Amino acid sequence: MSITNVLKFNSTEDVKLLDARGPRFGALLTTIVLAATLVTGSLPLLIWQLGVFALGAFAGPQATPYAWIYRKFVKPRLSGDIPTEDSRPPQFAQVVGFLFALTATLAQLLDSIAVFTVAVSFALAAAFLNAVFNFCLGCEMYLRIARIRSAISMRKTPEDSYNLPNL
Amino acid sequence: MDNYLPILIVFTLATAYGLWYQRSRGQLKSKSSRAGKPALTASDIGQDLGSRVTLVQFSSAFCTPCRATRALLTDITTDLNDVVHVDIDAEKNLDLVRRLDVRSTPTTLVLNSAGIEVGRAVGAPKRADVMATLNGIK
Structure with missing residues (x-):
């Protein structure tokens, strides 16, 4: 393999392209669910979001219920060009979200309110930044x-x- | 009882960071070229530098704006035979990443004909900014 092949970013490999607005809509719903979780400390809400993150992280961002809601109810109402993105960046975000939600769930089960609050806060901040600022x-x-x-x-x-x- | 203090802190800090993020990402900042050492040489990037400008982009797999940046810079440089665009996989070249202190992707360095860094954009740069920077380099 030549140095150029090692060095250069391989942009020709097969990548799965998604409608970029889907993950952002998902981040909006995630923000709402995690905000409610943070205020109420509700374990069922947190476990729901943990499940959503798990689907996004392991099956892909298009496999979550939020992506289904987007396809079914939001996308048909949108017009114009479809901005696409590689599925790997949003999947990475789902993995990070999953790890924070998992930490928060374990903390809640072990009655550690401080760890629960910090873990949910980080996941919420990331989802909010993604939804509002396209972070x-x-x-x-x-x-x-x-x-x-x-x-x-x-x-x-x-x-x-x-x-x-x-x- | 419901506790609203954590959520207040999260939304305040995240909004402040988000505003800074939106302003800073994509901005092409110029650097004074005097007293500079070459940031990269032909052997670093595995090909000759552009005779006037080299745009060195650092990309990674988990990065949406990297694709847009690649498309933009490829488009701009196709018509210019004295400007070269190189897209480097940051993860596979951590030695370069450390040497040039690249922290996030995409990061694009603007090198002059001597390989000295005269500008840098963190995030996807705008077409007009890239054109203006290119026009300012002899």
Whole structure:
């Protein structure tokens, strides 16, 4: 493989394209559910959102009930060009949301109100930023995580520093 | 009893961050080229630098605006034979990422003919800003 192939971003690989407005609509519903969760401390609401995140993270953002509501009720009312996006960025955000919701659920079950509040707050902030400001969580977080991970693995085994595990 | 304090804090901080995020992302900031060292050389990017300008874009897989940035910069540079656009996978080139202190994607560096960084955009830049920057570099 030439250096150019290693170096360059592979934009020709098969990527699944989504209607970019779908995940943003999902983020709006997520914001509402998580806001209600934060105010009431409701475990059923949190477990519902945990399930939605799990579907988005493992089956893809188009597999969530929010994506279904978007396709069924919102999309038919929209006109104009369909902005598309790679499915991987919103899926990454669903994985991060899932981890925060999982932490919050465990904290709630163990009666740790502080951890519950912080975990729900972070997930809510990310969903709100995505819905209102079109915030791209993968853009901001992923490279920082990769840098930290490689710094840690480089300290352990310098020669393996580029064989990073997949997220 | 319901507690509204956490949600108040979250929405306040997130809104402040969101406004800053929206303003800063995509802005093309110029850098003084004097006393600069080449940021990247031909051997770093595996091909010759542009004879006038090289646009070095850092991308990652979990990044929606990277696609738009790639399309825009490819479109702009196709017609210009003295400007080169290179798209680098940030995750596979963490040594370059660290050296150039790239923190998020897409980040686009504007290099002059000597490979010195004269501008940088974090987030998807606007067409007019890229054109203005290109026109300002001899």
